[in-house]
Amino acid sequence: MSKVRVAAFGISLDGYGAGPDQSLDHPMGRGGMALHQWVLPTRFFHAMQGKEGGTTGLDDDFARRGFDNVGAWILGRNMFGPVRGPWPDQSWKGWWGEEPPYHCPVFVLTHHERPPLEMKGGTIFHFVTDGIEAALARAQEAARGKDVRIGGGVATVRQYLEARLIDALHLAVAPVLLGGGENLFAGLDLPALGYRVTSHEASEAATHVIIERDG
C-alpha cells in the first residue's frame, strides 16, 4: 500500500535536524553536516553522485530503502533553497544542480506562486501554495500508487506529524550533540499523536530508528 514516509532523516542525539544559523553557505546550519556522515561513505550515495565504490551494510541499506518505491516528494521551502518571500525570478532551481536526485514530481511548500520547473532526469518541481494537505493530495495523485516521501526540513516534518499524516519515519540518530538549531521533538507529543518506535538498529555511524503510526 502507498505510504507517506520520512526516510534517512538525520538528527543529533539532542534532537536537532539542522544546526543553528542556516545560510546559503551552511544549508544544514552550524555543525549540521555531522548529521549526514553516516550516508556519505555509502555505495548508494556514491552511485547517486556517479561515483564508484562506497560502503555496503546497514547504512547503505537504509540509504537505499529511502528511495525505494518513492513516486513523489514533498519539500519545505527552506529545504528547496534559501530564497525568502516572493520569488524574485526563476533563477533558483534548488541545491542539487541540473539533475536533482528525485527523478519524479517534487512538491515544494511555499506561500508564493511559481510555475512548475522541469529539470533533467525526470524531476519536476511543483510549487504548492495552498497548504500541507493540498500538497499531500497532489503528491499522492502524482505518485500513482507509490509512496510519498516527505523530504524535510524539520518544520515540514513536524507539520505533517502534528496532522498525523505520516505513516512511518526512519530517523538516523548521529552520535553528535548540536546544542541548538531545529529540534524535531520539542513540544511534540508523538505518543499522543499515535507514534511509537517499532525497531532500532545501530551502525558505527548512526542508530537507525523506525517510528510508525498506529492504526
Added chain:
Amino acid sequence: MSKVRVAAFGISLDGYGAGPDQSLDHPMGRGGMALHQWVLPTRFFHAMQGKEGGTTGLDDDFARRGFDNVGAWILGRNMFGPVRGPWPDQSWKGWWGEEPPYHCPVFVLTHHERPPLEMKGGTIFHFVTDGIEAALARAQEAARGKDVRIGGGVATVRQYLEARLIDALHLAVAPVLLGGGENLFAGLDLPALGYRVTSHEASEAATHVIIERDG
C-alpha cells in the same frame, strides 16, 4: 583520577529522563519505566537484588561500570523521594528499602535540613542545603579519591551540566518515545558547555552513548 560522572542514565529517543506525572505510584512518571528495560534483565541488576542469573554482554557491562570505583553519590531530592517542603518527620528513607544499593555516602540536595540517615550496608544519606557546589565538595571529600556519581534526576544532572561540573556521562537511549516529562537536553547547549560524544554502541535494548567534557 577521580571523576564526576553520570552513568546508566536512561533517556527516551525524544530526550526525556522521566515521563510526565511523576508520583509515589509512578516515580519514573508515565511510561518512564521503559527507559530502564535495558538494565532489568542484566546479571548485574539481578545480583543487586540478590537474584541469580541474568543476561551478560553490553548492557550488563554498562550497568556494572556505572558502579565501578564510585566513592560517593549525589541525588536530587526528587530522586530520593516524593516528599516536598520541610521534612514532616524522619520516616521517609528513600525508595530502596533498608539496604540501598549505594554502599557509600550519598548526598541529597534539599532546601530543608535533616540529620544524616545511616542505612544498612554502608549507605549514609547526608542532606545538603547549601547548593550543588557544596554538595560536590562534600562528596569529593567523602569519596577519598574515587569517583562521584551524580545519580539524578534530570533536574540535578542539568544543573551540574550547566555548571560544567560533570566530566563524563553514560546515557542509555531507549528506543521509545515519551512525548513529555523531564527533558535532559531542552534549552541546554551542551557543545557550548564543552561536551561532545566520544563513543556510542548499541544493544538490542538501548544505544549507549558516552559524552565527555573537553579539557
